[in-house]
Amino acid sequence: MGEYSKEEIKNIEEKWRREWQKRDVYKVLNESTKPKYYVLDMFPYPSGAGLHVGHPLGYIASDIVARFKRVKGFNVLHPMGFDAFGLPAEQYALEHGIHPAVSTADNINNFKRQLGKIGFCYDWSREVQTCDPTYYKWTQWIFLQIFDSWFNRKKEKAERIFELVKIFESEGNTNHTFPNSKYTISGKEIFSANDWKSFDEKIKQAILMQYRLAYLAYTDVNWCEALGTVLANDEVINGVSYRGGFPVVKKQMRQWSLRITEYAERLLKGLDEIDFSESMKDIQRNWIGKSVGARIDFHLTPALPAGRPGPSRGENASLTPSPSPGERGRETSDKKFWPYLKDFAKENRQNPTEEETILWEELRNSKLGHKIRRQHTIGVFIADFVCLDKRLVIEVDGGYHIANKEFDQARTEFLRIEGFHVIRFTNEEVKNDLKKVLHKIKESLDKSPSIKESGVNSSPSPTEMGPGDEVLTVFTTRPDTIFGVDFMVIAPEHELVKKITSPRQKEEIEKYLKYVESRSEIDRMAEVKKITGCFTGAYAINPFNERKIPVWISEYVLAGYGTGAIMAVPCGDERDYKFAKHFSIPITNIIGNHYNGEEANPTKEAILENSDFLNGIVMHEAIDIVAQKLEEKGIGNRQVNYKMRDAGWSRQRYWGEPFPVVYKDDVPYAMEESELPLELPPSNNFKPSGNGEGPLANLKDWINFAPDAKPAYRTGRRDSNTMPTHAGAAWYFLRYMDPHNTKAFADPKALDYWNQVDVYIGGSEHAVAHLLYARLWTKVLHDLGYIKFDEPFKKLINQGKITGDSRFVYRAFVTWTAWGDETPPKIHPSIFVSKGMVDKLESSEKFSEDWSNTVGVINSQLKVMNENYRKSGKLTGGEYQVSFEDFSPLHVDVSKVDGLELDTEAFKKWKPDFANAEFILEEGKYICGSAIEKMSKSYFNVVNPDQIINDYGADTLRMYEMFLGPLEQSKPWNTSGIDGVFKFLRRIWNLAHDATSNLKISEAEPTREELKVLHNLIRKVEQDINNFSFNTSVSAFMICANELSSLKCNKRAILEPLIICLSPFAPHIAEELWEKLGHKTSILEASYPAFNEEYLKENDFEYPISINGKVRAKMNFALDMPKDDIEKLVMASEIVMKWTEGKAPKKVIVVPGRIVNVVL
């Protein structure tokens, strides 16, 4: 029996889900004679809310492609898995006490149950879960490969660290300077092979860390004190935390980062080879933010009277105000770590140990002849006492703020390299024999060479520097405007600020720096365009015309981009212009009448004026001329900058991959492959452990790692952080190729065979993070020789979001007025007023005609209601009234609404509150308000696919989701059209069945007309699938079904090919019909029918005959009729004669097979 009824569908679909599983039809092998095709979905994060109708949109599309490619004869890889590490599970654990592993497993099961019902052809034997140790073993392994790599800029590819060591041993770093140009070792950017050999292990490791593609560094993070954790950028909204709205500050923390900036150019170039939408590429290009320009050095004139050194170093304390003690460390401190260190130093100064206090008092009072500083930062360390002139460090052991011995040792080593001599005293020595201690210090001071003689490489301090030695380097994309530079602006954090500020400006500058520091991220964001700044008192010299240019500092110049300094050209740059106007800086016009004096003009097309040797040259040509000159003079060079920053890779979280490293002396060492995976230790404490450490630091036994095993360095401490979710997602597409391999992340043969993902379908919200990281990991693995391709995804399709279509009801404010002394009624009805009337009342003037009419309508319905209440005894007298002003819109469950009309009975049953609801109707209906919002439980607009499948079956759901509109477009979910799709499937079914629902197939030869209908479909569906235009192929199916229905065609020769075409879209019904047609094997084994153009050939064509471009008639001509003949016949026709009124036309255009146009 076979009626395609809603009951029967369930049986059919369940039957086939069972059969497919039983027959294992979706199993994919890595060996095949067929060509391969790899269709991939972005795997979901298994949230607790389960699947809603938005999720399957992309999955259905990819499933159609996969099934289509399969019937086209490809060996198709179409896997599914779960991005199972992540924050929500951890938050859920904190709130509900359920372990992330448990809730994640539950959620995955629920997702799989829901996905299973939709009939996807996933090979579940290849499923991956990123939280599975057998999976993240390889995530960790790949991380270690990245850690063990550096980017060889000469070859533009990653190489192993040992190759770099070899280079250092033979030639130092002359040819491979530090990737971060601001980094120096003992003040120098370059070290020789001999230098390298003289460095000890710790220094070598510190240097290598500067090159590694996965590296540890102090980086800015979003620190939320209230939550005790670091937040990702997308967890910070307008300067406060996404959860809780707590303030977030930038803080420096030692974190893992991936040196993705080294790949900026390749990531950019790679975009040209892959088939992503232009908008997606634009987003990535924007993110990478390449700008081409030049670096230019400007010498600074002395800001101070000649011969006078910079800001006081104590000796000159009487001359200029001394910097606060806390600021001094800045000079010797590692700049990057300074903000972080200075707080520690300050804290230490405020909480000295007893011994420190004793010693400090003595050092201050005894005339040592040298300035001693307390809690001074050097590099990344803080020394107890320092004499900078003599490069002497005095340490008192056992200070309670010093964490451990190893740390002290590491510091000593570092200080030695930096040219400091360290002497060390124990607490006891200080306490018991202070005299001896002082003597020793004096001795050491006398012995120590002063810095100038020592020959130690260190950056010259301001005291030593002659005036005018300073160089200010800027980055500009417009070197052509060099003669239009009216001022320079440097970032407030710029290292030169302290050095160049003139005594006269000192106070102003310090005031400004305080202001900048006081400004939170929220302030800055709120007032981005606010113009602030301060003159330093220093001047730069324009290298081409020796002009003196004032140097300012301002917030609008960012320390982190370029050199943190700009040359300002107010006639050509909007911000520079505003700044100049605000501070009344005279503006030089170098672009003639392109500049109108009222706003900047950033043109590149102007002819330069006031520009010395550039006069008369078009700007865009001058760019290169200046760059050339700069290079000749050795004061600059062409340079490229990128906006993109390195990717922060540490999270203070539990539910993620632990970093497979062990720290010894603060240096991370890779674990060995045999020791992987480093499993996430069981824990129920997910709270951050404070100090910016991750929750894993709570597990003392785990974090302090002391194995008995071989290499000694493996005794140490583990990393308390975990990797971000991006880690697992950065390579999962490779694991699907060979998911159970225990020897490698995937077998090279499998990697070669499946190669790139042919089509990748997912949301555009992953445009930057996920897609860039996946591309990066692929490139690194490619460079290291593990895979042969260096772009993971050949083609990307972004499905649009499905938004929810919310419905509202409007509750009126209800009052009861007594007529006499009736007792108040027992019931309190909620009265809901229909949308149209609410709109009228709200939009029209009170007591206007419209308003009064509406009130009248409402009152008449209230009157009926009141009468009914009285009749039924609910009301003894008096009456209910409503306010005509206040209506509160309430979200109503979309399932209680048909289109916009509320099902009032269902609504009353929905919630007890509404049991006594009354409705003020318009034209007998209650019309709801509507809004398109994201799907959310709290808006009652979530549509669950289970519900649709239950009502209509999976095939209808699949086709309907495709029918909604173009895949890439966002669209609101609305079930109103779903009946049409269901009816279509039933029509297909009925083609093979008679009126009494019995199978009836004709074996007769098809007619030419039937074949034409079929082959139109074959061609259209194939084209549409290739174009990802599924909505149009669904309508092609509908047209085909309608036409075959009216032809009453039930011929096997037509229906068999038809259902093969249909099978990717509606696999269950197709498989059922296929079986009914007598096939024993799955329709997946069938072949897509061959298209034959012969059947579509027409002999003649009905030409639209237009007159002056407007169609007035139609005439049938043979397609091979010559133009002239057509023209003659058209001109002779009655209708055309009517329009021409016998006159000759100006022109007649005949487009064969298209149109005829007569121009009068």
Add this chain to the structure above:
RNA sequence: GCCCGGGUGGUGGAAUUGGUAGACACGCAGGACUUAAAAUCCUGUGGCCCUUAAAGGCUGUACGGGUUCAAUUCCCGUCCCGGGUACCA
């Protein structure tokens, strides 16, 4: 602000290199079947005008211009919506 993408009936949306605007579906209206309803089937359906009817006319793809025999499609300007980005020199 800047960079993308988009704007077509009551609704979702079709429309090859410029060549019959509104395919397909929903909704709506009318009809058939039915005691009735549901379901199903049939017909009509951008707006306006004219006509008893047949037919016909005008107008119409956000708005204003332009190119062309012909524009939803190409060009210029304006408005609105969605996405990305945010002082990136």
